[in-house]
Amino acid sequence: MNTQRDQSWPVPDGVFGETVTEVEHYTDRLFRFRLTRPASFRFRSGEFVMIGLPGEKPVWRAYSIASPSWDETIEFYSIKVAGGPLTEHLQKIGVGDQVWFRKKPTGTLVLDALLPGKRLWMISTGTGFAPFASLIRDPEAYEKFDQLIVTHTCREVAELAYSKTTTQQTLEDPLVGEFADGRLTLVNTTTQEQSPLMGRITTLMESGALYDHLGLPALDPEVDRVMICGSMDMLKDVKTLVEAAGFSEGSNASPGQFVVERAFVG
Numbered sequence: 409m410n411t412q413r414d415q416s417w418p419v420p421d422g423v424f425g426e427t428v429t430e431v432e433h434y435t436d437r438l439f440r441f442r443l444t445r446p447a448s449f450r451f452r453s454g455e456f457v458m459i460g461l462p463g464e465k466p467v468w469r470a471y472s473i474a475s476p477s478w479d480e481t482i483e484f485y486s487i488k489v490a491g492g493p494l495t496e497h498l499q500k501i502g503v504g505d506q507v508w509f510r511k512k513p514t515g516t517l518v519l520d521a522l523l524p525g526k527r528l529w530m531i532s533t534g535t536g537f538a539p540f541a542s543l544i545r546d547p548e549a550y551e552k553f554d555q556l557i558v559t560h561t562c563r564e565v566a567e568l569a570y571s572k573t574t575t576q577q578t579l580e581d582p583l584v585g586e587f588a589d590g591r592l593t594l595v596n597t598t599t600q601e602q603s604p605l606m607g608r609i610t611t612l613m614e615s616g617a618l619y620d621h622l623g624l625p626a627l628d629p630e631v632d633r634v635m636i637c638g639s640m641d642m643l644k645d646v647k648t649l650v651e652a653a654g655f656s657e658g659s660n661a662s663p664g665q666f667v668v669e670r671a672f673v674g
């Protein structure tokens with residue numbers, strides 16, 4: 409329990425005040441936590457909400473919901489920024505503490521924003537894996553697509569722990585496992601530390617190494633759909649690449665062949 413913060417602030421209008429049920433730290437920069445889920449809270453897998461900590465003037469920050477829409481609790485996957493207005497405090501939460509989040513979820517990384525297709529590619533760097541942790545655990549994704557491929561690129565191997573364990577648990581899950589079995593593939597790549605597949609995802613796409621690794625043809629707007637979430641550089645480069653391949657961008661109002669969301673501002 410975090411005793412440094414006063415947890416007794418009244419929850420403001422339009423905000424849920426929920427209790428931390430689980431915290432797991434992966435590295436000195438990354439952790440995940442779970443909250444109780446209010447019965448009235450509805451969201452679509454892949455959406456984000458604004459999170460804050462109890463206080464007079466909370467700092468609100470966007471967070472992708474990492475758990476699927478059917479789950480009884482809500483999971484988030486978080487960075488720890490040294491001196492970051494929210495995360496310097498958020499990283500100290502413990503079981504029993506309160507976290508606030510605004511009631512209205514939103515976002516473009518939703519199945520509704522994509523036209524029907526055969527394969528769903530989810531391209532991520534860093535905490536950009538979070539919305540895909542939600543989508544790969546949603547049976548609806550397997551109803552809409554034959555195959556799900558999620559790529560997660562980080563600098564170091566230890567930063568891949570969350571995507572590896574979440575994907576493994578999805579394959580073993582009693583509910584989603586039977587959909588995901590043989591249809592969900594995780595591709596991990598690193599840019600600094602040595603690992604079986606090294607390089608920026610754009611480099612691996614351009615060279616064709618990604619497709620060779622998977623034994624799949626290069627992206628084709630006829631059959632493939634793409635979701636992109638990560639740093640601005642990565643978004644820009646992957647967007648340029650898929651647009652050059654003939655993909656058109658989608659939104660909630662007008663579904664398309666690919667959608668983009670940044671994993672942080674900066």
Ligand SMILES: Cc1cc2nc3c(=O)[nH]c(=O)nc-3n(C[C@H](O)[C@H](O)[C@H](O)COP(=O)(O)OP(=O)(O)OC[C@H]3O[C@@H](n4cnc5c(N)ncnc54)[C@H](O)[C@@H]3O)c2cc1C
Nearest residue numbers: 469470471472485486487492493494495535538671672674
């Ligand atoms: C749509 C959207 C969804 C987001 N979802 C998540 C999420 O699921 N998990 C998460 O941890 N963050 C997420 N973020 C980022 C989040 O909103 C905050 O920026 C982050 O929690 C840090 O907050 P802070 O107040 O401590 O520092 P801030 O003042 O917000 O950030 C300080 C600096 O830290 C760096 N930074 C911030 N966030 C990240 C990050 N995630 N990865 C790497 N560097 C970062 C940037 O350089 C930024 O300028 C999301 C942002 C957006 C726009």
